[in-house]
Amino acid sequence: MHEYPEGQPVDFAIIGTGAGGGTLACKLAEYGFSVVAFDAGPYWRPLEDFASDEMHQSKLYWTDPRIVDGDNPIQLGANNSGKSVGGSTVHFAMVSLRFRPEWFKSRSQLGYAVDWPLDWREMWNYYTEVEQVLNISGPLRYPWGPKRPRYPYRPHELNAAALVLAEGAEALGIDWTPTPLATLSAPHGLAHPCVYRGMCVIGCSTNAKQSVLLTWLPRALTAGAEIRDLAMVGSIEHDHAGLATGVHYLRDGRWRFQRARNVVVAGYAIETPRLLLNSASAKFPDGLANSSGLVGKNLMVQSNQAVWGVMDREIRSYKGPPSLAITEHWNYTDEGKDFHGGYSYMSQGPLPIVWGTTQASKRGLWGQALLDAMENYNHQVGLKIVGETLPRERNRVTLSDERDQYGLRIPRVTYSFCDNDKRLIAHSLKFMRQALEVVDAHDIWDEDDDTCHLNGTARMGDDPASSVVNADCRCWDIPNLWICDGSVFPTVGGVNPSLTIQAIACRTADRIRAMARRGELPSL
Amino acid sequence: MRRVPAAEARRRALASLQVTARSLNEKYSLNAPARTPDPEWRNAVGRKLNLSSALLSLSVLADSGLEHYRGSFQNRLMYLPLAVSAATVAASLFGIADARAKSHAVRDGLYVLAGLTGATGLGFHGYNVMKRPGGLSWLNLFYAAPVGAPMALLLAGVLGRGAERIRDDEACTILGYPAGKALGLVTSAGLAGTVAEAGLLHFRGAFQNPGMFLPVVVPPAAAGLLTTAQFRPGNIMRRAAKLGLRLTALLGFAGVGFHAYGISRNMGGWRNWSQNILNGPPLPAPPSFTGLALAGLAALSLIERGSHD
Ligand SMILES: Cc1cc2nc3c(=O)[nH]c(=O)nc-3n(C[C@H](O)[C@H](O)[C@H](O)COP(=O)(O)OP(=O)(O)OC[C@H]3O[C@@H](n4cnc5c(N)ncnc54)[C@H](O)[C@@H]3O)c2cc1C
Numbered sequence: 011m012h013e014y015p016e017g018q019p020v021d022f023a024i025i026g027t028g029a030g031g032g033t034l035a036c037k038l039a040e041y042g043f044s045v046v047a048f049d050a051g052p053y054w055r056p057l058e059d060f061a062s063d064e065m066h067q068s069k070l071y072w073t074d075p076r077i078v079d080g081d082n083p084i085q086l087g088a089n090n091s092g093k094s095v096g097g098s099t100v101h102f103a104m105v106s107l108r109f110r111p112e113w114f115k116s117r118s119q120l121g122y123a124v125d126w127p128l129d130w131r132e133m134w135n136y137y138t139e140v141e142q143v144l145n146i147s148g149p150l151r152y153p154w155g156p157k158r159p160r161y162p163y164r165p166h167e168l169n170a171a172a173l174v175l176a177e178g179a180e181a182l183g184i185d186w187t188p189t190p191l192a193t194l195s196a197p198h199g200l201a202h203p204c205v206y207r208g209m210c211v212i213g214c215s216t217n218a219k220q221s222v223l224l225t226w227l228p229r230a231l232t233a234g235a236e237i238r239d240l241a242m243v244g245s246i247e248h249d250h251a252g253l254a255t256g257v258h259y260l261r262d263g264r265w266r267f268q269r270a271r272n273v274v275v276a277g278y279a280i281e282t283p284r285l286l287l288n289s290a291s292a293k294f295p296d297g298l299a300n301s302s303g304l305v306g307k308n309l310m311v312q313s314n315q316a317v318w319g320v321m322d323r324e325i326r327s328y329k330g331p332p333s334l335a336i337t338e339h340w341n342y343t344d345e346g347k348d349f350h351g352g353y354s355y356m357s358q359g360p361l362p363i364v365w366g367t368t369q370a371s372k373r374g375l376w377g378q379a380l381l382d383a384m385e386n387y388n389h390q391v392g393l394k395i396v397g398e399t400l401p402r403e404r405n406r407v408t409l410s411d412e413r414d415q416y417g418l419r420i421p422r423v424t425y426s427f428c429d430n431d432k433r434l435i436a437h438s439l440k441f442m443r444q445a446l447e448v449v450d451a452h453d454i455w456d457e458d459d460d461t462c463h464l465n466g467t468a469r470m471g472d473d474p475a476s477s478v479v480n481a482d483c484r485c486w487d488i489p490n491l492w493i494c495d496g497s498v499f500p501t502v503g504g505v506n507p508s509l510t511i512q513a514i515a516c517r518t519a520d521r522i523r524a525m526a527r528r529g530e531l532p533s534l
Numbered sequence: 535m536r537r538v539p540a541a542e543a544r545r546r547a548l549a550s551l552q553v554t555a556r557s558l559n560e561k562y563s564l565n566a567p568a569r570t571p572d573p574e575w576r577n578a579v580g581r582k583l584n585l586s587s588a589l590l591s592l593s594v595l596a597d598s599g600l601e602h603y604r605g606s607f608q609n610r611l612m613y614l615p616l617a618v619s620a621a622t623v624a625a626s627l628f629g630i631a632d633a634r635a636k637s638h639a640v641r642d643g644l645y646v647l648a649g650l651t652g653a654t655g656l657g658f659h660g661y662n663v664m665k666r667p668g669g670l671s672w673l674n675l676f677y678a679a680p681v682g683a684p685m686a687l688l689l690a691g692v693l694g695r696g697a698e699r700i701r702d703d704e705a706c707t708i709l710g711y712p713a714g715k716a717l718g719l720v721t722s723a724g725l726a727g728t729v730a731e732a733g734l735l736h737f738r739g740a741f742q743n744p745g746m747f748l749p750v751v752v753p754p755a756a757a758g759l760l761t762t763a764q765f766r767p768g769n770i771m772r773r774a775a776k777l778g779l780r781l782t783a784l785l786g787f788a789g790v791g792f793h794a795y796g797i798s799r800n801m802g803g804w805r806n807w808s809q810n811i812l813n814g815p816p817l818p819a820p821p822s823f824t825g826l827a828l829a830g831l832a833a834l835s836l837i838e839r840g841s842h843d
C-alpha cells in the first residue's frame with residue numbers, strides 16, 4: 011500500500027471507508043488523485059479474522075457511547091452502524107436495490123417530502139456500474155420499474171423461508187422475486203461462492219459477500235490510495251478563507267494532522283453530522299457546512315417491522331443469506347394506501363441470539379415460555395419491511411456535553427415516527443399478517459418497533475437555504491468540503507440504501523474529475 | 535487435333551459425370567443397394583453402442599447418487615434411478631463382453647426398463663419444477679430437479695435397445711429405418727438436450743470461466759455435422775462429423791477435470807471434499823457427452839457402410 015506523508019497535502023482526505031467513502035476513494039484514486047481514506051475501525055481479513063459467533067463478531071459494530079431519545083429512541087449498533095474498513099457493508103445483509111425512479115422527484119411526482127437534485131436516468135447508469143462491480147446475483151427479470159440490464163450473476167436458490175414469502179405473495183396475487191444480492195452465486199476472482207451458512211450480518215468469513223472491503227478497496231489500493239485504519243478523525247481544520255485544510259485524527263494514542271486539498275466526510279448519518287458539528291470554529295460557530303442550519307436534521311431511519319409465525323414443516327430460516335426473496339409491490343403500487351411512501355418486505359433468517367433477544371425483548375417472553383418459543387426456532391418464519399419514513403427536522407443528531415473515549419462530544423440522536431410513518435407500518439403489518447396466514451403459519455405475532463439504516467442529516471438539494479450539499483455532494487458553504495454517504499439522502503424510499511449510496515459516490519467521482527479537468531476546482 | 539463438336543463434348547462430359555456419380559452413389563448413398571454387413575461387424579457396432587450406454591448410465595448412476603443423496607432421498611422413488619442405472623451399467627458391460635452376435639433378452643429388458651425409468655424421471659423432474667412458486671421460471675429451472683438429467687437414462691435405454699436390434703437385424707434397421715440414420719438422429723437429439731442442460735447450468739454459473747462455453751460450442755457443432763452427414767452424404771462431411779464427435783468425447787472427459795477444478799473453488803476446496811463434491815459442479819455429469827459422442831461415432835460407421843434396406 012502506498013503511504014502518504016502527513017505534511018504534504020493529499021488531493022483528498024476521506025473520512026470513512028464504507029459504501030460512500032470506500033467507493034469514492036477507489037474511483038478518485040483510479041482517476042489519478044492522491045487519496046488517504048481514514049477509518050476508525052480495523053482493516054479485517056475475513057478469512058482469518060471472522061468467527062461464526064454472534065458475540066465475537068460484535069467487534070464489527072459501532073458501539074461507542076451515544077445518547078438516544080425521542081418518542082421512538084433508535085437502538086444503535088448491530089442493526090445500523092459498523093466500525094470497520096469497508097464500513098457497515100462488512101456486516102450488511104447485501105440486499106442491493108434500486109430506487110423507484112419517481113422517488114427522486116417524490117415532491118413533484120408523488121406529492122410528498124422533497125425532490126432530489128438528481129435525475130433517475132443518470133442514476134440508472136450508475137446503478138448499473140455498481141451492480142457490475144459488486145457482481146450482484148439477481149433475477150433475470152425484475153418485476154417492477156423500468157427495464158434494467160441483466161444482473162452479472164444469477165439469483166441464488168431460495169431457502170424455505172423465502173419460499174414462504176413467495177407462496178404468500180402468489181396467494182395474495184402480488185409479484186415477488188429472488189432478491190438481488192451482493193453475494194456470489196458462482197466463483198469470482200479469488201472469492202468463493204456463497205456457502206449459505208447465513209452468517210452475513212455478523213460478517214461473511216467466506217469472502218462471498220461483495221462488501222466495499224472486498225470490491226472497491228482492493229482496487230483503491232491498486233490505484234495508489236492509502237487506507238489508514240484505526241484512525242478516528244476528531245475534527246476538520248480550515249483556514250482564514252474558510253477552506254478546509256486537513257483533518258485531525260487519533261491514531262496509536264496520539265492526535266495527528268493530515269493536510270489535504272479536499273476533505274470528504276463519509277462517516278454515515280450520525281458520525282458525519284457529529285464530525286461537522288464537532289469541527290465548529292470561530293468562523294463557523296454552528297459547525298461546518300451549516301449555514302442552512304440543517305446539519306444533523308432530517309434524520310431518517312427505515313421502519314423495520316416484522317410479522318413472525320410458526321410453520322408445521324421445518325424451515326430453518328437461518329440457512330443462506332437472510333433475505334433471499336422480496337416483494338416491492340407496495341413500493342410501486344400507489345393505490346390502496348393511506349400513507350405516503352412505500353415499503354418492501356423480505357424473508358428473514360435471524361441468528362439464534364438475535365432471535366432469542368427478539369422473543370424476550372420485543373415479544374416479552376421469559377422463562378418457560380421463552381424456552382418453548384426457542385424450541386420452534388427451526389419452524390419459525392418471518393416477513394420484515396424496509397419502510398420509508400418521512401424527513402422531519404425534529405428527528406436529528408445534535409451534540410451532548412458528554413465525551414467519549416476519544417474525548418469527543420458524543421452525539422445525541424433524537425427520533426420519533428410521524429403519523430404517516432405509523433400508518434405505513436400499520437398497513438405493512440396487516441398485509442404481512444395476511445401473507446403468513448394464507449400459507450398456514452400459526453402463532454403469528456407482530457414485532458412493531460424495529461428500525462434499520464440511517465440517512466438524511468446532510469441532505470443534498472438545489473438551494474443552499476434548504477440543503478447542505480449540492481447534487482455533486484459538494485458543500486454549499488465550503489467548496490473543498492464534500493459529503494458522500496447516506497447522509498445526503500433527501501428521502502429514503504422503501505429499499506435498502508447501500509446501492510444508491512455507491513451510485514452517488516460513483517457519480518460524485520465522475521463530477522469531480524470533470525470539474526477538475528475544466529479547472530473548476532481551484533484546490534486541485 | 536480433331537475438333538469434337540460442342541454437343542458431342544457435352545454428351546461425353548455428362549456421361550463421365552454420370553459414371554462418377556454412380557460410383558459415388560454406390561459407395562456412399564443411403565439409397566445404395568444393401569450390402570448386408572456380416573454379424574461380426576454388427577456385433578462390433580452393437581458393442582460400441584453398449585459402451586455408450588454404459589457411459590451414460592454410469593454418469594446417471596453417479597450423478598443421481600450424488601444429487602439424490604443431497605436431496606436426502608426425500609421421495610422413495612429417488613432410489614429408482616440408482617438401481618436401474620446400476621443394472622443398465624451391468625447390462626452394458628455384459629454387452630461389451632458378449633462375443634455372440636445376437637441380442638440377449640435380459641439386456642434387452644433392462645434397456646427397456648432404463649428407457650421407461652428415464653421417461654418417468656423426466657416427468658417427475660418436470661413436476662418438481664412446476665409445483666414450486668413461480669412455476670416454469672428461470673429460478674426453478676436452475677435449482678429444481680434438473681429436467682434434462684433423467685434424459686441420459688432414457689438415452690442409455692434407447693441406445694442399448696439399438697445395440698440389440700443391430701445385432702439381430704441383418705438389414706441393420708431400427709423400427710424400419712436404417713440404423714445409422716436412426717441412431718444419428720437419436721444422438722443428435724440427445725446431444726441437443728445435453729447441451730441445453732449444460733448451457734442452462736453454465737448460465738446459472740454466469741459462464742464465469744471461459745471453459746464453460748466449450749460444452750455449448752463443441753457438441754452442438756458435432757451434432758450439427760452428424761445430422762448433416764446423414765442427409766448430405768460425402769466424405770468431407772463425415773470426416774468433419776467424426777472429428778466433432780471425437781472432440782465431444784474428449785470434452786466429456788476433460789469436463790470432469792474442469793468440474794474437479796470447479797469444486798476446488800468452493801470454500802475449503804478439495805480439503806472439504808465431502809461437502810464440496812455435493813456442492814458441485816457435478817463431477818459425473820460431463821461423461822454423458824462422451825457416451826453420446828461414442829453413439830454418434832457408431833452411427834457414423836453404420837452410415838459409412840451404407841447398411842440399410
Ligand atoms: C446489519 C446491517 C444490515 C444492512 N443491510 C443492508 C442491506 O441489505 N442492503 C443495503 O443496501 N444496506 C444495508 N445496510 C445499510 C448499509 O450498510 C449502509 O447504509 C451503508 O453501509 C452506509 O454507507 P455509508 O458510507 O454512509 O456508511 P458506512 O458504510 O457505515 O461507513 C462509515 C464508516 O465511517 C467510519 N467513520 C465514521 N466516523 C468516523 C470518523 N470520525 N473517523 C474515522 N472513521 C469514521 C466508520 O467506522 C465506518 O466504517 C445494512 C446495515 C447494517 C448495519
Ligand code: SF4
Nearest residue numbers: 204205207208210214
Ligand atoms: S450465507 Fe453466503 S454471504 Fe452470507 S455469510 Fe455465508 S457465505 Fe457469506
